Structure formats: C-alpha cells, structure tokens
Amino acid sequence: MPNQGVTLTTQILTEACQCVESQLGGAKDGRWKTALTYYRPALREASASGDLPRELLGVALHDQLGSYYFLLRAHRLILQADSSMQALMDKLQSYKPRVVLNFEGFQYRLGDFQVRVGKCVPSSEVLRGIMMEVEYLPLSSIEKSRQILEDFFDIWQDTVKKRSLPGHFILVEPNFADYGLQDHYTPQHTAVQYATCMTQLMAAVRN
C-alpha cells in the first residue's frame, strides 16, 4: 500500500527487492509470473443476465503450469482444471476474458522460506500494485505454520520501515473454509489468495 499521495513506481519494487536481498540476505532464485483473468458472460441481450454469474476468475499459477484454476467468488467455488481449459473457453465463447492482470517479479530463497516479490500489471502496462508471496517450505499445515509466517511478516515490516519505503504491506487473509478448502495447503489455496489479494487491491485503489 503506498503512502497517501505517493505514486506507485517500479522504484518501490526495486527497493522492496533490495530489502530482501541486502537486509534479509535472500538468494535470487529466478523469475515468476502468475496471471489472473476476469471473464465476463457474452450476453446476446446486455440487459438480461438473469442468474448467470457476472464474473468468472481464472488463475494461471507460476508453479502449476499444467493446471488452470477457476473461481466464482460470489458462490465461493473453486475448480482446478487442466491448463487446456483456456483453449476450451476460447472455443465455447460463452464467457470471454475482459481484463488480464499479470503478477511478475523475482523470487528469493531465505533459509526455509521462499519469497516472491512482484508487480501487478494489467494489459495497459500501468503499475497497479506490488505484492509479495511468502512460502514456508517445511510445513503444509496452515494452522501449524501460522505463527512462523506472522513472525516473518513482522520482521519484514520492520525491515521495510527502516528502509523508509514510502508505503507498507498489508497481509491478505482469505477465508479458505468458505471455499471448502482444508488445513492442508494446496495450489487451490494460492489461487484463492490471489483472488482475495485482487479484491483488496481494488478496494484500496478506490479509497
């Protein structure tokens, strides 16, 4: 979240990456890219949408190239499909992609943590946000790893403050149970996190 009156720039992203590398001693591990697509129904009559879902979210995760995730936020439904589903959607022409958001950046290894810092860029190429993904590798249980991830986040906030970054990071906390997801962490959880992150980002941009 940039401070009041501050424009989001790539400079802030570079600063954040610097924090990870220099202050925390992260080792750069490569690049990553996740894409979020907003699908809207192709209606013959614009006025009468009836009970058709007005929005379908599609997520292509950086580390799950063979899969594609669909979310219906209003219905709290998530579906994992083969990545060829995107070609299928193209053929069906029932729901069409309207907005595509790319999340991309660098990833770092910090001991037992894998950290991804990146920018959120729509097709218009105007920087919309900066986000960070933190993965604690040894554990798959959300409950068991909650404390350690919160501690990491606190350290991160301190590091960023010392560096006088003109903004601060907000923790995204989706309600996984709403989507029928369990304590064992899966890529579906990640897809839900991206969807929730977007909702928060949109709300923040509006305010």
Add this chain to the structure above:
Amino acid sequence: MECVVQGIIESQNNSHYMRHNNGVRLQHVEALQILLQGLCGVPKERVRVHELCLKSGPNLGVVPSEVRLLCDLAQPTPSWTVRHVGGAMRGAGAEQISVLVRTIVESKRGAQITVTVTSANKMPKLYATDEAVPVTPGIQLVEITAPAAAENYSEVVAAVSSFCEYLAPLLHLSKPGVSMGIVPTAAAAAASLMSNSGAKTL
C-alpha cells in the same frame, strides 16, 4: 483435432443363428476382441463413463455452445474430462474420405488409435448411474478415434481407414451420423474368429 468413425455391433446371442449352428454361443463383441488382440495386442480396459451434456442458455454466447463433462468411473479415483466437439471438416476433400475429421478440445491428453465398445445407458434421474438402463439393448456402439493435428490429419485418416478394413468382417465403420447398420455375415466371421483364436495370426 480427431479422426473418428463409428459402427454398431450385436451384443447378445443371435437366436436365429443359434438354431443354424447347433446352439454354439456367439458373442460378436468377443470376436471383435480377438480380432483386436491379433491386430494390436493391447490389453483391454474397462469403460465406465458418466456423461453430462451442458448446453448454453438462451442468452449466453454469440452462438449456442455445448460442452460435455465426462467422469471416468472405471478408475479408483474418478476423474473428469471436459470435452468440446467442434465442427467437422467440410468440402469436396472431406466428402472423399471415409473418416470424419473434426476439432476437439479436451482438458486431457490423447493417445494412439482407440477402440471403444460401449452401450449407452439412460438414467431415470440425475446421477443415478446404478439405475441406468440400456438405450439400445442388444446393440453396442463401436467408436474408433485417433488424435490428429492440422499438419498430419491426412496420415491419421489413412491409418484409421486401413485399420477399419481389418475390422470389416465384423463391423461397418463410417462417419458418425452416417449409419450403415450391422454386418449381416458377422455371425459367421465371429464363429470363425472364436474357433481359430488359438492358432490364427493376422
């Protein structure tokens, strides 16, 4: 893309032939299995698919669309495939070949030539797969498919066509929708295959 042909085969004892063959039990489907075993030596797999056909509502999409959800119940963990059947190749070139070439988009990978022998069963109510009854008792559908691409479909067509010739004693295979019925002499061919199954190689 895929190349596809279909045919039908009798799946129960043909009582007419039984009278003329001193009660020898004839199973055309078994004979087909022997024929296929000789041709390709690939072990058979059980097919049990729960199929849902979804059509777009009246207001959705510029043109109506249809998609099939196929649940494979034969596997220990049921798996779903989403399948969209596109338009078939048309024109003079398409008329001349005996195989249908059409676009297919599936959410799963394809394999070589696949021969499927199935009976279609209708469920009295949604999801009641155990209560399904055959739509065409005594007749099963044989479908042969092979994946193809725009660059190689003519080779795949040739492969499927010649494969069909081997199965001619038991099956009339043609483009889906162009039914040619059962082979009248199938019973004799089946008897021959069943009795020679130990010694014959094709």
